Structure formats: C-alpha cells, structure tokens
Amino acid sequence: MSPAGLAAVATEIAFAERRTVIELGSGVSTVVLARLERQLGGRVWAVEHLPGWAGWVRRALEREGLGDVATVVEAPLEAHPRALGEARWYARSALAELPDAGVELLLVDGPPGYGPGMTRSRYPALPELRGRLTEGALVVLDDAGREGEQEILERWERDEGFTFDRRQAERIAIGRPPAR
Numbered sequence: 001m002s003p004a005g006l007a008a009v010a011t012e013i014a015f016a017e018r019r020t021v022i023e024l025g026s027g028v029s030t031v032v033l034a035r036l037e038r039q040l041g042g043r044v045w046a047v048e049h050l051p052g053w054a055g056w057v058r059r060a061l062e063r064e065g066l067g068d069v070a071t072v073v074e075a076p077l078e079a080h081p082r083a084l085g086e087a088r089w090y091a092r093s094a095l096a097e098l099p100d101a102g103v104e105l106l107l108v109d110g111p112p113g114y115g116p117g118m119t120r121s122r123y124p125a126l127p128e129l130r131g132r133l134t135e136g137a138l139v140v141l142d143d144a145g146r147e148g149e150q151e152i153l154e155r156w157e158r159d160e161g162f163t164f165d166r167r168q169a170e171r172i173a174i175g176r177p178p179a180r
Contacts, residue, residue: 001029001109001142005170009107009140010036012174018104018138019043024090024125025110025142026057026072033107034061034070044070045098047090049077049111073097077111082124084155086117089124103132109142119148126156126175137177139164144173 001009006029012018013033019042021033026046033044048054054074061070075094083089089111108125112118126139133139139156143149144166153164153173161178 001027002171005142005167005172006032008167008170008172008174009033009105012138012140013037013040013042013105016104016136016138017042020099020102020134021045021105021107022098022103022129022132023047023107023109024122025108026054027109028060029107029109030057030070030072031060031064031066034066035064038066038069042069045073046070047073047075047094047098047110049075049090071097077121080124080128082127084120084123087121087123088118089121089128092128095128098129099132101132102134103129104134104137106133106137106139107142108140113143113146113148119146120152122149123152123155126160126162130160133177135177139175141173141175143171144168145171149173 023046026048030046075090077088080089162175164173164175
C-alpha cells in the first residue's frame with residue numbers, strides 16, 4: 001500500500017472512529033492501523049496467506065505492544081466458489097477467526113493481484129464478507145489502478161450496489177454501500 005493510500009485509510013478511520021477493521025493482506029499497514037486503533041480502543045484483524053510474512057507482522061506487533069489490538073490470521077489460498085476464473089482466495093475455514101459482524105472498514109490489499117490466474121483474485125472479498133459489515137462501513141481496494149482491480153470495482157458496483165470513489169493519487173478506491 002502506498003504511503004498516500006495508507007494515510008487516506010488512517011484518516012477515514014480516525015475521523016469516523018472506525019473501531020473494527022479487517023485487512024486482507026498484512027504488513028506495515030497492519031502495524032500503523034493497530035497503532036491508531038490502540039488510541040481509538042478498536043481492533044484490527046489482518047488475513048495473510050504467507051506464514052513467514054504473517055510471523056514477521058506478528059513479531060512487529062508484539063515489539064510495539066500491539067498484540068492485544070491486532071490479530072494476524074493465517075489463511076492459505078485455495079479455490080473459492082466466488083472466485084473469478086482460476087484465482088484463488090483465502091481459505092474459508094480461517095475466516096472463522098474474523099468478527100462475524102460490526103466491521104466498520106474492510107481494507108482489501110490481498111491476496112496478490114498479479115501472477116498467473118491472480119489478476120482478479122480480490123473479487124471474493126466483498127461478496128464473502130459483506131454480511132459482516134455495518135450499515136455505514138467502508139470498503140477500500142488497494143492498487144485500484146490495475147486492470148484486474150478496475151474490473152473488480154465495476155463488478156462490485158454492479159453486483160453489490162456499492163459506489164466507489166477512485167483516488168488515483170493514493171492508488172485506492174473507497175466504497176460506500178447503497179443507501180437503505
């Protein structure tokens with residue numbers, strides 16, 4: 001995630017005091033968001049498919065005393081019924097560790113959106129996790145300028161009724177659910 005994109009996400013969290021965050025993909029952004037959520041009294045769950053990287057993120061969180069604020073969930077990539085083409089997505093069994101409801105921000109920065117068959121790998125995120133989102137939740141898609149992510153945004157707008165603000169400078173798109 002670009003620094004500008006991460007700053008935009010942090011701003012959205014801080015101003016609306018979004019206290020329950022799911023991040024697909026993990027890294028420095030997980031640590032930054034956990035620091036912010038510590039101040040707000042919130043929590044972050046980050047889903048990661050690479051065990052070694054998940055371990056690095058966990059150690060970084062522990063070094064900063066953020067182990068009680070952020071949880072890294074290891075989830076291998078596998079075939080998924082909502083995947084587009086041959087793309088793989090996170091194992092459904094691992095998603096049981098995420099909150100069932102009350103999610104105020106879903107940050108989609110994984111799985112990787114490149115490589116053979118993976119250009120549209122992030123599509124299942126919104127249809128799979130939508131039922132866990134609060135009424136005013138935001139969905140942020142990183143790398144929104146890539147061709148695969150642009151197709152995903154179009155499908156999410158059509159299939160899920162979300163409206164996305166594409167922010168080229170930050171390389172993200174921020175989505176809001178349809179008005180009820």
